[in-house]
Structure formats: structure tokens, C-alpha cells
Amino acid sequence: MMSKTIAPAEWQAYFKSLVKTLSGKHVRVEVVGITLGDQVLTSSSPLLGMTYEPKKNTLEISLDGLEHIINRPKAISIREDDGTLVALDIVDQDDRHQIVTLLPSRQP
Numbered sequence: 001m002m003s004k005t006i007a008p009a010e011w012q013a014y015f016k017s018l019v020k021t022l023s024g025k026h027v028r029v030e031v032v033g034i035t036l037g038d039q040v041l042t043s044s045s046p047l048l049g050m051t052y053e054p055k056k057n058t059l060e061i062s063l064d065g066l067e068h069i070i071n072r073p074k075a076i077s078i079r080e081d082d083g084t085l086v087a088l089d090i091v092d093q094d095d096r097h098q099i100v101t102l103l104p105s106r107q108p
Contacts, residue, residue, distance in 0.1 A: 001086065006076045011052040014076075015059070019049050022085075026103040029061065029068060033096035042066055044103055059090060061100065070098050 006014050029041040045063040052059050052073075059076075061068040072093040079087045090098040 001079055001081050003077050003079050006078060008076075011059070011073075011076060012054055015050045015052050018085075019047075019051075022047050022102070023049065025105070027063070028099075028101040028103060029063070029066075030099050030101075031096055032099060033094065036096060041068060047100075050100075061098075068098070 024046050026044045027047045028043055031039045049062040057072050059070040059073050070092050073090050075091040077089045088100040
């Protein structure tokens with residue numbers, strides 16, 4: 001498994017292209033922080049969109065039935081396995097990690 005950091009100047013374009021390939025895929029979203037502990041926002045929800053807004057400095061994660069906004073992200077890294085995206089780790093202004101994990105495709 002390989003980790004790679006995405007430069008802030010690339011965030012807007014990265015998420016714009018990412019949503020085209022991931023829209024509708026199920027994800028797990030959790031927030032991990034020292035004072036917060038580990039909180040699961042959703043264990044499995046379809047991803048509808050991810051948008052970085054540079055003017056507001058926010059990353060918006062749209063899920064079926066949930067809108068999660070990360071204010072002032074400081075760092076964004078991705079984890080890949082054999083070139084396939086497995087997870088995103090977004091660190092916010094309070095050093096909390098917002099972890100978006102892609103779940104395996106559901107088989108009929």
C-alpha cells in the first residue's frame with residue numbers, strides 16, 4: 001500500500017476528476033482526533049460528490065443523506081493499493097483526521 005500527499009494547489013482539480021470515477025461508490029467516513037476519539041459518520045453510504053472550495057477553504061463530502069464539511073483542511077493524502085484508490089485522509093485545522101475509505105463493490 002502506498003500513500004501520497006496531494007498539494008493544496010491540486011485539490012480542486014483532483015476532487016473534480018475523482019468524483020467522476022467514484023460517484024455512487026459506497027464509502028465509510030470516520031473522524032479521528034485526540035479529544036474526539038474515533039467517530040464513524042457513516043459505515044456505508046453512496047458517495048454523491050466531493051468538492052474543494054478554495055474561496056471558502058472547505059472540502060464538502062456529499063453522501064446519500066449526509067453532507068460533511070471540512071473547514072480549512074491542512075493536508076490531504078491518499079492511500080492506494082496497486083494504483084487503486086483505497087482511502088483519503090484529510091487533516092483539518094484542529095488536527096482531526098477525516099478518513100474516507102472506499103468499500104469493495106457490492107456483488108449482486
